[in-house]
Amino acid sequence: MTVLVLPRSDWQARATAHRARVDDLVGPYLERRASGSTHPVIDFLFTYYGHKPAQLRRWHPGFGVALAGAKEYDGARGYRRVSAPLAGDRTAADVEGSDAVFAADPAYLERRRDTIEFVANLLRATASRPAQLSCFGLHEWAMVYRTDDVRHQQVPLRLGRDGTDAVVESMSLRCTHFDAFRFFTPEAVGRNALQLTRSDQVAREQPGCLHANMDLYKWGFKLVPLISSELLLAFFELACAARELDMRASPYDLADYGYDPVRIETPAGRAEYVRTQSALAERSAELRTTLLDACDALLTHGRPPADAG
Structure with a gap:
């Protein structure tokens, strides 16, 4: 296997810049956690x-x-010491920190090939479908429909219990994402246009779905360290934006x-939701393609050429 080698000074600069970007995003979360407080929007991205x-x-x-001179990666999951040829006809003995x-x-x-294949199949299937932009975020409403078991107990319902139920009953539920649907209350399940299961996830997910786009972060970190942290952080930033609209x-x-x-209970609110959802879908489409390309490249490694005997 031939790999590109980065001198320690180069990769440390990239690592430092990456940590600074992460700290800007998650610093407030860590401060709240240290004080024992919670946040109904941001905590979800970690919990x-x-x-x-x-x-x-x-x-x-x-x-x-x-990575040359990278003793701190010794024993890290998914890493090995390099002894194979490096890019440019160099060997490990030729570089700094050999x-x-x-x-x-x-x-x-x-070992991760099955996971990579699943992710690639899901991403390809999702990208092949037109975006559906008519759910209006009602999945969160369906999770509290006709129940007193509210997921965010410290936050009141904006329209109260009866008003919340009335919104669900006034519109159609069109959720296509199983990992949102599985949290619907029993009374809301039958109101959804589709009865979703884990087994039909690949057949149902579509690129307008807020949660399918947020999940690019999940699929990305399942592939660490096989994909770059710069790409993973782009998925995280997308998930932050999607979670904000979600809530x-x-x-x-x-x-x-x-x-x-x-206010998705109003025409103006639904229009606002669709505009923001559409923008997130466009942003997600590019990142989905990038992750799919990365999966396909990983899957070609170690396989014989298609015309091999």
């Missing part, structure tokens, strides 16, 4: 997705790039947290 801030802060160059040249491990890639259009009153509502 639901499960990729911790420390993991997000750690920089990875992606598959096919070696006793500590590390890169993403091809053996780790092979501004939700039934919760988030004024105390500085969020103006998108």
